[in-house]
Amino acid sequence: MSTKTCWGIIGTGNIAGKFADATRFVEDAEPLAVGSRSQETADIFGKRHGIPRRYPRYEDLVGDPDIDAIYVATPHNSHHINTLLALEAGKHVLCEKPLAVNAGEAEEMIVMARKKGLFLMEAMWTRFLPAWVDIKARLDAGEFGAIRSLQADFGIELAYDPKHRLFNPDLAGGALLDLGIYPLSLAFWLLGQPETTSSWAELAPTGVDQRAAITLTYGGGRFAQLNTASDVWSMGEAQIVTEKAIVRVHRLFLDARSYEVVDFDKTEIVRKPYENGFEFEVRHAGERIASGQTESEVMSLDESLEIMRAMDALRAEWGVKYPFE
Numbered sequence: 001m002s003t004k005t006c007w008g009i010i011g012t013g014n015i016a017g018k019f020a021d022a023t024r025f026v027e028d029a030e031p032l033a034v035g036s037r038s039q040e041t042a043d044i045f046g047k048r049h050g051i052p053r054r055y056p057r058y059e060d061l062v063g064d065p066d067i068d069a070i071y072v073a074t075p076h077n078s079h080h081i082n083t084l085l086a087l088e089a090g091k092h093v094l095c096e097k098p099l100a101v102n103a104g105e106a107e108e109m110i111v112m113a114r115k116k117g118l119f120l121m122e123a124m125w126t127r128f129l130p131a132w133v134d135i136k137a138r139l140d141a142g143e144f145g146a147i148r149s150l151q152a153d154f155g156i157e158l159a160y161d162p163k164h165r166l167f168n169p170d171l172a173g174g175a176l177l178d179l180g181i182y183p184l185s186l187a188f189w190l191l192g193q194p195e196t197t198s199s200w201a202e203l204a205p206t207g208v209d210q211r212a213a214i215t216l217t218y219g220g221g222r223f224a225q226l227n228t229a230s231d232v233w234s235m236g237e238a239q240i241v242t243e244k245a246i247v248r249v250h251r252l253f254l255d256a257r258s259y260e261v262v263d264f265d266k267t268e269i270v271r272k273p274y275e276n277g278f279e280f281e282v283r284h285a286g287e288r289i290a291s292g293q294t295e296s297e298v299m300s301l302d303e304s305l306e307i308m309r310a311m312d313a314l315r316a317e318w319g320v321k322y323p324f325e
């Protein structure tokens with residue numbers, strides 16, 4: 001049985017390019033085709049990344065019988081429709097984060113994938129990086145004792161542009177869905193579902209969130225403090241306080257190549273370099289697809305749905321509603 005996965009990519013933007021380059025580091029991944037909204041863009045992208053088949057419509061891409069799986073790399077508001085298109089055509093899907101714009105959309109995608117028996121996963125690449133795999137394994141093994149708190153932030157300073165993906169409500173913009181999802185997903189991964197959530201947000205003139213502070217509590221005094229912003233920088237670090245040590249992941253925690261374990265009298269530095277960053281999620285998805293699994297145990301569909309529900313609740317609290325909702 002072949003273990004190779006032939007990938008088709010929907011979209012030709014920044015992150016589609018990073019994915020195409022990542023496949024070079026994965027033996028069993030072949031970037032076979034790309035789909036764009038125009039032939040010209042598909043050709044430029046295909047030439048740049050060595051992708052032989054280039055389609056001018058996403059419908060044509062998913063109709064290619066030689067493609068096993070589709071990587072969805074379009075703006076947030078298109079994840080739902082592009083994923084359904086691929087699933088309906090019988091393709092497995094790795095969909096960029098956030099899985100969808102809201103829980104309703106995510107549920108439809110999950111129901112369809114399960115009904116069709118196809119693989120679907122949110123491309124939360126951070127969870128597959130060697131540094132984070134290592135940290136999670138050590139935490140799960142109890143090496144540091146229980147987690148007491150988590151602090152994580154991800155903020156970037158963009159000049160305000162109402163048309164930009166991050167500020168444009170028509171593209172489901174906002175700091176939370178684009179950037180804040182990293183610290184939020186980390187909190188769900190390490191601490192599970194919170195008992196309480198409290199938050200503050202400041203909105204951009206377009207009505208989407210541009211700064212937010214979120215506190216989650218878990219009982220037993222455990223808590224997570226998360227920040228995000230699209231108009232002001234933050235260090236982009238994560239700090240996990242445990243019973244025996246503090247695990248520090250420096251800027252940027254989401255693309256960690258090393259981490260520190262700070263004990264009372266010593267600091268252990270662990271380096272886990274890599275080439276691209278997406279190669280680990282590509283390999284993970286390919287292996288699951290080849291072995292007939294329809295979900296990832298690392299980024300499960302139920303957890304993606306819980307995270308979407310948490311983001312829905314935060315946006316409702318802040319009064320952020322997209323025009324198409």
Ligand SMILES: NC(=O)c1ccc[n+]([C@@H]2O[C@H](COP(=O)([O-])OP(=O)(O)OC[C@H]3O[C@@H](n4cnc5c(N)ncnc54)[C@H](OP(=O)(O)O)[C@@H]3O)[C@@H](O)[C@H]2O)c1
Nearest residue numbers: 011012013014015016036037041073074075076096097098
């Ligand atoms: N994992 C990560 O590190 C990471 C980082 C950044 C972004 N992302 C996620 O990846 C997705 C894409 O982000 P990106 O930075 O690659 O965006 P981008 O550079 O704007 O590219 C998006 C692509 O989607 C296609 N598209 C379809 N409908 C579109 C529309 N209405 N407006 C604009 N483009 C449209 C376009 O390709 P065609 O014109 O060829 O159809 C475009 O090139 C987002 O969901 C984002 O959250 C992930």
